[in-house]
């Protein structure tokens with residue numbers, strides 16, 4: 001499932017292809033919008049942005065909102081290139097003079113007027129976005145200090161997009177590890193120092209994972225692990241999917257848990273209760 005870094009990278013690709021360009025052709029297979037295809041033709045894309053895990057494509061008088069949930073995927077191709085043949089169904093394709101951007105399998109697609117965005121149930125509840133450079137440690141700590149979060153456990157909060165937007169499953173395990181925090185800790189149990197560390201690590205790992213796709217370990221360690229023959233998948237995380245292997249810091253075995261049926265791995269020694 002795509003997390004903040006992946007959504008922001010997808011937004012960048014789409015931005016390069018669409019921003020400032022005029023839509024020349026459109027294919028819209030979402031039944032409730034079957035009439036709306038014509039609305040796109042001849043319109044200029046003003047802006048493409050990711051918010052949390054949602055993608056927004058802004059036109060003059062409307063905005064296309066999409067949220068990929070588990071299966072949605074964007075592809076960007078030169079317009080001459082045939083669409084990929086795979087087991088995903090096309091929802092929308094937008095073609096400019098040069099490129100075609102296609103959204104596959106997503107079910108959560110809306111056409112909204114710009115003023116409707118602030119009231120949208122997903123967008124209006126989003127916490128600070130951990131991938132964008134504007135978000136600061138202070139902002140995250142202030143957000144974390146709200147009363148409604150105090151008694152909740154970090155393992156639950158870190159998947160709540162109202163807490164830190166953009167953190168998903170792999171980042172949850174990784175941020176808890178590099179912050180040295182046990183998944184069952186509550187916000188109210190954290191010292192100021194621990195809150196700062198959590199905020200710092202949420203920003204640091206999300207941004208590294210955006211810059212160097214999907215890699216959350218220290219980059220020197222990554223190179224070292226690759227040089228001794230580990231695959232990218234085996235080398236890229238501190239703890240996530242590394243259950244029953246040795247912790248890179250202390251050698252203890254990593255533990256696997258599944259709170260809410262979503263994988264969470266941690267080191268019992270580096271992240272004591």
Ligand SMILES: [Zn+2]
Pocket residue numbers: 247248249250251252267268269270271
């Ligand atoms: Zn450890």
